[in-house]
Amino acid sequence: MQFYEDIVVGDVRQSDGYTVSKSEITEFGEKYDPQPFHTDEEAAKDSVFGGLVASGWQTAAICMRLNVETSKDMATQAGVGVDNLRWHQPLQPGDTLRLRTEIIDKRPSDSDPSRGYLTARHEGLNQDDELVISYEATAMIRRETDE
Template sequence: MRFYDDIEVGDVRRSDEYRISKSEIVEFAEKYDPQPFHTDEAAAENSVFGGLVASGWQTAAICMRLHVESSEDTATQAGVGVDDLRWHRPLRPGDSLRLRNEIGDKRPSESDPSRGFVTTYHDGLNQDDELVISYEATAMVRRPSEE
């Protein structure tokens, strides 16, 4: 298990790839982001995107999954915030997404010595190494007990 004290600023991790399907895009959008360029291929053709695209929120949710899977060995207790979330290009049916995470900052908790806060910079890249999404996220990470 990687605890707060084991994490170094500058550490980089990469996730596996996640390939998204048209049916996933439509299903997510119908439930959470029912805009025509996410739910209707014909309407999407006439949109600024020129075709069906995943919701940015779905893209962020996929990144969350990729982050969790690539950092299962970290003693994360909870997320505390996301900053500078940007969608750079759409995720389309058949695209793959992978995540590159870099530790940007860490600080011990002032109120609880059993944890610290770690800020990670996230870049979601498609199969062509193009930036799709970026953000920084801060999480509480447990410190080992002094038993």
């Protein structure tokens, strides 16, 4: 298990890829973001995207899954916030998204010596290494000692 003390600013992790299907895009869109370019392949052809694309929120949710899968060995307790969320280009059916995560800041908790905070820059890249999504997320992480 990696605790606060084990994490170094500059550490980088890379996830495996996740390929999104047309049916996943339309199911998510119908349930959570029912805009035609997420739910209707024909209507999406006349959109600014020129075809069916995943909701940005679905893209963010896939990144969350990839982050959890690559951070199972960290003593993370909870997320506390996301900043600078940007969607750079849409995720299309058949695209494979992978997550690159870099620790950019860490600080001990002022109120609880049993935890600290990590901030990471996350970049979701497609199969062509093009930036799809980026954001910074801060999480609480357990400390191994009560320094």
